[in-house]
Amino acid sequence: MPASISNKSYYQATANRTISTVPLEGNVTADVCIIGAGYTGLSAALELAEAGYKVVVLEAETIGFGASGRNGGQICTGFSSGQSKIEGQIGKADAKRAFDLSEEAKQLILDRVEKHKIDCDIRWGYMHCIPKAHQFKHLQEWADEYEALGYGGNTLLTKAELEQKLGTNLYHGALRESHAGHFHPLNYCLGLAAAAIKAGAVVCEHSRVVEVDTGPAPWARTAKGKVSAKFMIIGGNAYLGQLVKPLEGKVMPVGSYIIATEPLGENRAKSLIADNEAVANTNFIVDYYRRSADHRMLFGGRASYSTFEPPNLGEYMRPRMTSVFPQLKDVKIDYAWGGFIAITSNRIPDCGRLSPTVFYAHGYSGQGVSLAGMYGKLMAECVRGTAERFDLLAKIKHLPFPGGRLRTPLLVAAMAYYRVRDALS
Template sequence: MSAPSDAKHPPPLEHAASWYAASANAAPARPALSADVSCDVCVVGAGFTGLSSALHLAEKGLDVVVLEAARVGYGASGRNGGQIVNSYSRDMDVIEDKYGAETARALGDMAFEGNRIIRERIASYDIECDLRERNLFAACNARQLQGLKAHQALWRRYGHDQLELLEGKAYRREIGSDRYTGALVDHSGGHLHPLNLVLGEAAAFESLGGKIFEHSPVVSLVHGQTVTVKTADGRVHADRVVMAGNAYMSGVMPALEGKSMPCGTQIIATEPLGEDLARTLLPNDIAVEDCNYLLDYYRLTRDNRLIYGGGVNYGNAGPANIEAVIRPKMLKTFPQLKDVRVDYAWSGNFLMTLNRLPQFGVINDNVYYAQGYSGHGVTCTHLAGRLISEVMTGRDERFDAFAGLPHLPFPGGRLLRVPLSAMGAWYYETRDKLGI
């Protein structure tokens, strides 16, 4: 019998047609919420932020219910480039310049923690997600190479000394392309299958007694000493709530929507290349992102496909033909792939803030939120879950370091934020092309 499809019950959302979905580990189909339930904490969103929060809270003995509008990992957590990149979308020098040394030190002390949390989860719960070591930042011109040197010095100031600078053609040790002028290797970084990571974290949470309801989009919150979270067919009554929908949550917390903007990015996955060809591209199986404002990023999969992503579109409208957008970028880096077939092409949204730093906060003392990672979500989401569990159990200073960051609305409001952001991106993209 097919699922109902009407205004109250729209067709259920399934995973994007990505290589990740095609190669995902087996996972159970979870029911939609169809009753009234009560719990200590209700988490809205079963991506990295939501499940990191839920798992940390469950480990502390709290009764937690997770509501997901589609499937576990449906949004950015199950579609991204799969790169474990340390720090934030704005680094500590910018944070110190804008918000002061104390804030920079507080955030700097946590800048590499999300990476460690991911590895702890994989080890503790035996999550199979193709974890590989190391990632690399590639400079496309001399100015960017100087920026990487400054980046290495900056991270050393904050205790991170696992960066290796490759000047000139030394980067060819890692990348079989003539495109770059140098690179910076982070030996503590890595890459993985993000959908399998989030599915593994969901299973870990359920092993501790947690409950996940899929196909249960939230339609409203009723605030009070106990918060009622309403779906089409059920309600959750919780002492506290975590809103973790990120770019895939709209209408439930409108006060936050003017201070963030969904942005899309596109990814392709080639046919299996074979071991020999794959190793000419990335001899040591490293993950790469370049230093352009609208950056390219790529890595190999376990079956020797090249996953290649790049560009940003502002707002929710993506290109009709993803391969037509991304394939030329891939061939600029690896022209030797001109005859290679693309098997998968997909897009996904991430949430960007004006200052490119994540938004943490609390509403009415019992509705917490963490969102707006601005393209650096894989690691920071895992940190967010730990900090939410801390603030709910009596330790608030680390959460408050993020919650104290000011977040302004995008210029032009909801009507003009997309064209104005696109104009700004065009300016920086032009600078990158000119090497200035």
Template sequence: MSATTPLEPAASWYAASANAAPERPPLSGEVSCDVCVVGAGFTGISAALHLAEQGLKVMVLEAACVGYGASGRNGGQIVNSYSRDMDVIEARFGARTAQALGDMAFEGNRIIRDRIADYAIDCDLRDGNLFAACNARQLKGLKEHQALWERYGNTSLELLEGDAYQREVSAEGYTGALVDHSGGHLHPLNLVLGEAAAFESLGGVIFEHSPLVSLEHGSPVVLRTAAGAIRAERVVMAGNAYLHGVLPELEGKSMPCGTQIIATEPLADDVARGLLPNGMAVEDCNYLLDYYRLTRDNRLLFGGGVNYGGEDPADIEALIRPKLLKVFPQLASVRIDYAWSGTFLMTLNRLPQFGVLNDNVYYAQGYSGHGVTCSHLAGRLISEVMRGREGRFDAFANLPHLPFPGGRLLRVPLSAVGAWYYQTRDRLGL
């Protein structure tokens, strides 16, 4: 993360309800390690924890604080697979690549659950998430989606046709739903804080408020901040959407995007269960999708939309509240207690970008809205490739990293035009 990264945490419900965490000092002076990880979000902490478990000396540089970026601000949904599924991957890149990525499509979910169990992380884990169809075309897509995932080993799916979805969501307007009982939802900031504590329990070191100023390639790599330097045999770049100016060769092949979330006041038990009787997390199937779930204190957390370029809108509540009321008009008088924005990194083909620069600088980024699970997979694959097991990492690294048409100047307006096209199709049911 660069020195221009803002350091103020989001005024989110997650931040307000976060578990206690120690204050970690910034880097001062010169130190050395086996591996330096840049970025203390899911990707960075996942990689750091896997590497520390192997007995390596690992240090993490973070410009702000653990979980500052998308890892501590997202919808908290454990959604399997990737932003592009295996049928699209097979059509574009062949059956061998689709099989390789398909074999890992549900692994990130399992890693999260293992971390929670192994390190006793308190992060409000609940089972089950649901994909809601808004028209007949989307319901047909969910049937195909079920068959696809079952082919790759997910046997925890349940199709709810017609009004059967109201068993899980007391809302009008959907044409059906697909339940993934192996999915779920949680408090993402508390998850990454718990994983950071697990990493530190193994001797790992995290330097907060330490923006990276420069990276000098070589052996070792030298990473400099305003007040110190780390000499590392290998480096993991895990800044994702907040990595500005340090590796410019990657920036034209991805685009920061913002998504907004609101959280209501705590709802009475009967009201909360009247919305989501079994506490499922929900996302619809629109191109610019809405997503929502209940928190542990019965708030409805509701998010949606995409702001290309990552700039925060002036009034998040005004933007998201109408979406909430379209689904649950009975909440018209409910107060909104929190509203915040989070920035994720989108790629042109909507698939993550993994790679290695100069043989010892590894990177993983660009999950395109599916980062909770895939970032945990990325951490494991980085630890594997550093042990000489390249195959699974290379299955991602060999995917093309495509530049956005029009470059950095035109990627935002061109993406907005594309989104308008797909939104129109969703509204017309095409």
């Protein structure tokens, strides 16, 4: 696992945790062993437990300890790479099928929230804001692309219209999506875990897998036990470290950070984001923000290829927030935390098989809030004998990241390039 980043988040302070678990002890057999209790692993666990499979989930720390319990809570559309990169790899028709799966991913969240009564403050509405006036034409192209893919109902906001909705004059317009939004990420994750446990899955927290066999008869060993299973699903994402050799170098952990202000009161919070929607700018190094249910500003962004948390994270992040909302310069920052996003070289998630019975998916490249649950579901479909939808995505190819001493300098150089590109575009 990469070096630590603060685990004291606003989400932990407001978690709805109703379940208890015990660590793995002794030798256990299961139909499916799942590594990681984030959206990927828990989504697969829920599907499979509901279908009657004996499922054991092994989590190194606690449910939602990884990105699923730390993220910006922004429920995004499509893939981080954009649609054209996917079309370039698998052709227009299959890329459209991939997009349809990403649409289904958002619906899956809504369906699960409703079916399992997950209390996670979910809200629909998402504004993508442009920092430069000349970028408005890109918003139109973006809206047209969505329309052509069958995802309509999105609107363009002029600068003046946007200023009615956002308490800043920084941007020059926005694409407003009606079918994307935000939620409390940890509470959604805990809700998934509770639903999976209710359906019969066994979730073992504090059960780090220290050794695995990813061959046709897979097993996973922890300090105190071992699970032998017919199938294995690997959902460790950026937190997997070097456990599974063939997955090393496929994704790169990138640090991203979030601050939560003190409660601002409903009126002040409304003066910042009138309709309580999710907001992001369109830069490559993105700022993403939203209101919390108790009227704080949750502001995320930055990106770091170092695995060390910047000192005084709250003050490190504050200038990003005040560049958008100068009126928040004196507010208290109650929480600051970070986590690791797993990115792939082309920003398309990577998934596949390590043997006929071992599946993995990771590298959602900053858009896993919706996608991870879908990839978990698709791996569950593979276990159940229907692999077509998974195989559609598994045929997408990725270049590995460079290993050894070149890895970090190359990525730092790439990040510097994107900062300059954001400034010039």
